[in-house]
Amino acid sequence: MTDSSALDPEDRKIVTLARSARARNGVPEGAAVRDETGRTYAAGTVALDSLKLSALQTAVAMAVASGAKSLEAAAVVTDAESAAEADLAAVRDLGGPGTPVLVAGPDGTVRATVTAG
Numbered sequence: 001m002t003d004s005s006a007l008d009p010e011d012r013k014i015v016t017l018a019r020s021a022r023a024r025n026g027v028p029e030g031a032a033v034r035d036e037t038g039r040t041y042a043a044g045t046v047a048l049d050s051l052k053l054s055a056l057q058t059a060v061a062m063a064v065a066s067g068a069k070s071l072e073a074a075a076v077v078t079d080a081e082s083a084a085e086a087d088l089a090a091v092r093d094l095g096g097p098g099t100p101v102l103v104a105g106p107d108g109t110v111r112a113t114v115t116a117g
Contacts, residue, residue: 007110010034011102014075017042019108021055022077031055031076033091035068056087056101060094071095074116075102083114092116 007015014032017040022030027044031054034040043058053061056076063071074091076083083101091099097117104110 007102010038011073011075011100014040014042014073015077015102015104015108015110018055018059018075018077018104019106022106027055029055029076029078029080031059031074031087033059033063033068033074033095034072035063035066036070036072037068038072039063039066039068041066041068054084054087056083057090060090064094068094071099073100073102075104077104077106077108079106082112088114088116 017032018030021042021044025044029045032042041059041062045055046053071094083103099116101114102110103112
């Protein structure tokens with residue numbers, strides 16, 4: 001586990017945004033991404049009858065829809081032990097294989113940092 005206070009302030013910010021999106025929307029996961037300009041996008045899980053997206057997929061889609069060309073980092077707050085392969089693939093598609101993905105528990109404690117690759 002990683003003490004979240006030891007994180008870079010910008011990484012701590014996306015973990016906080018992800019945690020807030022999860023809590024605010026009452027969804028299983030929250031996520032946030034930071035694009036190449038430093039803009040951030042936060043989202044929760046989308047679970048409609050006709051559309052199912054994880055929080056991280058939704059955050060990446062929001063970044064793309066807003067004109068982001070790349071990602072610097074991503075974070076997901078989840079009960080799961082790691083990020084799903086589909087989530088890593090979405091981050092990889094926009095940010096490349098070396099993009100760090102912070103995986104945090106509901107309390108905001110970072111459990112792992114993996115790359116999208």
